[in-house]
Every structure is written in C-alpha cells, then in structure tokens.
Amino acid sequence: MEIGFVPAIDPPVVQPESAYWFLFQEDRLLVQQAADGGLAPFCAAADALPAPPVRTQYLGWLSGAGERVHCYSGELPPDLVLTNGYAAVDLRQVFEAFDPRLFGLAGRAKQIAHWDRDHQFCGRCATSMTALEHERAKRCPACGLTNYPRLSPAMIVAVTRTNEEGVEQILLARNHRFPIGRYSVVAGFVEPGESLEDCVRREVREEVGVAVDEIRYFGSQPWPFPNSLMVGFTARYAGGEIHVEEAEIAEARWFTADALPQVPPKISIARQLIDWFVAQHGAAGARVEDWRVR
Ligand SMILES: [Zn+2]
Known part of the structure; x- marks a missing residue:
C-alpha cells in the first residue's frame, strides 16, 4: 500500500502517542539528528517536545501499512535554546535530508503555522479572530471577515x-x-x-x-x-x-x-x-x- 498524506482540520480526540511535529522558531524548523547522522523531523509524543509550543495546528495524517501517523505544525518560543541533538534549521537545508513527502509536509506546516501566527487579529477591525471548525479558515466575530491561508x-x-x-x-x-x-x-x-x-x-x-x-x-x-x-x-x-x-x-x-x-x-x-x-x-x-x- 502506498504511503500518502491525508490533510485534515480536526485533530484526533485522543492525543496520539507519537506524531510528527513540524515546529518553527521564526523561519527555522526543529529537527533532530537521525541514526544515520542526517537530519530528521521531530517524531515523538507531545510531552517529549523540547518546550511547550506557543501555538499548534493539526495538519492531517500519513497513512500506509496499516499505520496512521498524525502531523502537527506549530511554533516554538523564539528564544528557546535547543540542545540534546535538536537544532532549528532553514527549510532549504532539509531539501536533501528529508524524503520529498516529508519535505512537502514541512513546507505546508511552515505556511500554516505562520498564517496562524500572523492572523491572530482581524485586519479590518482588529478583533481577535476565531478559528473555524472543519475548515482551514478564521473568522472575525465582530465584522465577519473570513481569512484563509494565503498563497x-x-x-x-x-x-x-x-x-x-x-x-x-x-x-x-x-x-x-x-x-x-x-x-x-x-x-x-x-x-x-x-x-x-x-x-x-x-x-x-x-x-x-x-x-x-x-x-x-x-x-x-x-x-x-x-x-x-x-x-x-x-x-x-x-x-x-x-x-x-x-x-x-x-x-x-x-x-x-x-x-x-x-x-x-x-x-x-x-x-x-x-x-x-x-x-x-x-x-x-x-x-x-x-x-x-x-
Ligand atoms: Zn473584524
């Protein structure tokens, strides 16, 4: 069975034991040293993260061989110092280290995490935006302006x-x-x-x-x-x-x-x-x- 990514908006009800976490410090992605010495995305339980994320977003899951691996994006505190084999690197540095599917996911994660960060408030009336359910969008509860991730x-x-x-x-x-x-x-x-x-x-x-x-x-x-x-x-x-x-x-x-x-x-x-x-x-x-x- 081919392994593929299924995008989704609503996170699993039960926190998964292990998931891909594409977390960013500004533009840099959290990575860890893989067994072969290369770089790998962070895949673990939420409580194993180097610090609690500032914000997270659910992306969907990777499916294949009977397994489903959930994927999240988010932000780490910009001043967090990374140690223990963790580093934050520019996405261009993982072009060759990641397989294309994971690189594509990292790019998706970066855009969604940054969209969430940069659209906390309505651009028209400055009210706090509310995330919609079942749709990757935010709506202003005061004036109704709806905002989608920008391409x-x-x-x-x-x-x-x-x-x-x-x-x-x-x-x-x-x-x-x-x-x-x-x-x-x-x-x-x-x-x-x-x-x-x-x-x-x-x-x-x-x-x-x-x-x-x-x-x-x-x-x-x-x-x-x-x-x-x-x-x-x-x-x-x-x-x-x-x-x-x-x-x-x-x-x-x-x-x-x-x-x-x-x-x-x-x-x-x-x-x-x-x-x-x-x-x-x-x-x-x-x-x-x-x-x-x-
Ligand atoms: Zn508004």
Missing part, C-alpha cells in the same frame, strides 16, 4: 528558440541575488487581475525585453519561501533583443544544452525546466547531472 502564485518559464545555425537555445538570466555564476529561468509573481499567461508575457518582457508565444503549462511546485505556488511554463521566443531590467537582473543570455552555466539545485522547478530542455536538446547520451552545480 502567492508565481509563474516560472523556460523560453527557448532556434538560433541562426538551427541550434536550440534556452534563455537564462542572472539575478543580482544569485550566487556568483548561477543562472536560471525567468520567474515573477502574478499580479491581481492577471492571467498566468499574461504574467508570463509581462515578466519576460519586463525582465529580459523579449516577446514570447506558444505558452504551454509544464507543472507546478509549492514553494514555501514564504508562500508561493510556482506555476511552470514553456514558451517560444517571438521577437526582440535581450534588454535586462537592471534593478533585478545582472545579465541574460541564450545558452545551448551542451554549454550551460551553473543552474539551480535539482529540487526546484526551475531546474526541472532546464533539465527538460537538456533532455530534449542535449548531446545523445548526455546525462543531465553533467550540469550539476559545482
């Missing part, structure tokens, strides 16, 4: 073209914030009133100055930094010269599949888009790992 959709796009020599190329840009030498595909947040396709056209035009068409959906990825949903596309170059928006982009260039610069780590949808391009247009037998970050 910020962002598009990310691999723009490709065939150059004058008939060779396929991908457009990659260097953001000022990137580590030195790293390039990636273009991305940006969706604005109110804008379709995803509008956002692809606008962001590519604003950031690198070119027009695109043949916009196709590629896939999506929750990105809990802090609450994005990355929606991936491919698109074809449709005209214009590269002209970067200097406030954000240091440089943008066309690359062929056999001469790529450093690109983002495998976990990201940015990398999956670049890998897609390389799989289609790289040299026969080339492995995508050949272009891993060094």
Whole structure:
C-alpha cells in the first residue's frame, strides 16, 4: 500500500502517542539528528517536545501499512535554546535530508503555522479572530471577515528558440541575488487581475525585453519561501533583443544544452525546466547531472 498524506482540520480526540511535529522558531524548523547522522523531523509524543509550543495546528495524517501517523505544525518560543541533538534549521537545508513527502509536509506546516501566527487579529477591525471548525479558515466575530491561508502564485518559464545555425537555445538570466555564476529561468509573481499567461508575457518582457508565444503549462511546485505556488511554463521566443531590467537582473543570455552555466539545485522547478530542455536538446547520451552545480 502506498504511503500518502491525508490533510485534515480536526485533530484526533485522543492525543496520539507519537506524531510528527513540524515546529518553527521564526523561519527555522526543529529537527533532530537521525541514526544515520542526517537530519530528521521531530517524531515523538507531545510531552517529549523540547518546550511547550506557543501555538499548534493539526495538519492531517500519513497513512500506509496499516499505520496512521498524525502531523502537527506549530511554533516554538523564539528564544528557546535547543540542545540534546535538536537544532532549528532553514527549510532549504532539509531539501536533501528529508524524503520529498516529508519535505512537502514541512513546507505546508511552515505556511500554516505562520498564517496562524500572523492572523491572530482581524485586519479590518482588529478583533481577535476565531478559528473555524472543519475548515482551514478564521473568522472575525465582530465584522465577519473570513481569512484563509494565503498563497502567492508565481509563474516560472523556460523560453527557448532556434538560433541562426538551427541550434536550440534556452534563455537564462542572472539575478543580482544569485550566487556568483548561477543562472536560471525567468520567474515573477502574478499580479491581481492577471492571467498566468499574461504574467508570463509581462515578466519576460519586463525582465529580459523579449516577446514570447506558444505558452504551454509544464507543472507546478509549492514553494514555501514564504508562500508561493510556482506555476511552470514553456514558451517560444517571438521577437526582440535581450534588454535586462537592471534593478533585478545582472545579465541574460541564450545558452545551448551542451554549454550551460551553473543552474539551480535539482529540487526546484526551475531546474526541472532546464533539465527538460537538456533532455530534449542535449548531446545523445548526455546525462543531465553533467550540469550539476559545482
Ligand atoms: Zn473584524
């Protein structure tokens, strides 16, 4: 039987003997040293936690092999000093340490814990909000304003073209914030009133100055930094010269599949888009790992 996560709002009536606790100190997740020396999420009884959480939220359960493991998110006191093999780490540090299912849960936990923390009071009239039963939402008892966990959709796009020599190329840009030498595909947040396709056209035009068409959906990825949903596309170059928006982009260039610069780590949808391009247009037998970050 496949192990899967079942989201739920209402916690079990009886406190489980052991559960996953995705607890955060600010942006950092509580982890413990695993038997193999790696990092693992905290899985134990509630009374074994290093300190009582400030707030907790029930997430649902992991099911499989006849077992049900309940999962909670929450916050630890920010000034709590962690000892005895416990540490609080940035979520990016557990990308490779956790299996993808647990990493996804940690990202979900971070967003729900932070939403709860940041929406204790009504944004319209400042009354204390009340959590709804059976729904991940809060309502103001005074004015009725309802608040749901916020997601910020962002598009990310691999723009490709065939150059004058008939060779396929991908457009990659260097953001000022990137580590030195790293390039990636273009991305940006969706604005109110804008379709995803509008956002692809606008962001590519604003950031690198070119027009695109043949916009196709590629896939999506929750990105809990802090609450994005990355929606991936491919698109074809449709005209214009590269002209970067200097406030954000240091440089943008066309690359062929056999001469790529450093690109983002495998976990990201940015990398999956670049890998897609390389799989289609790289040299026969080339492995995508050949272009891993060094
Ligand atoms: Zn209100």
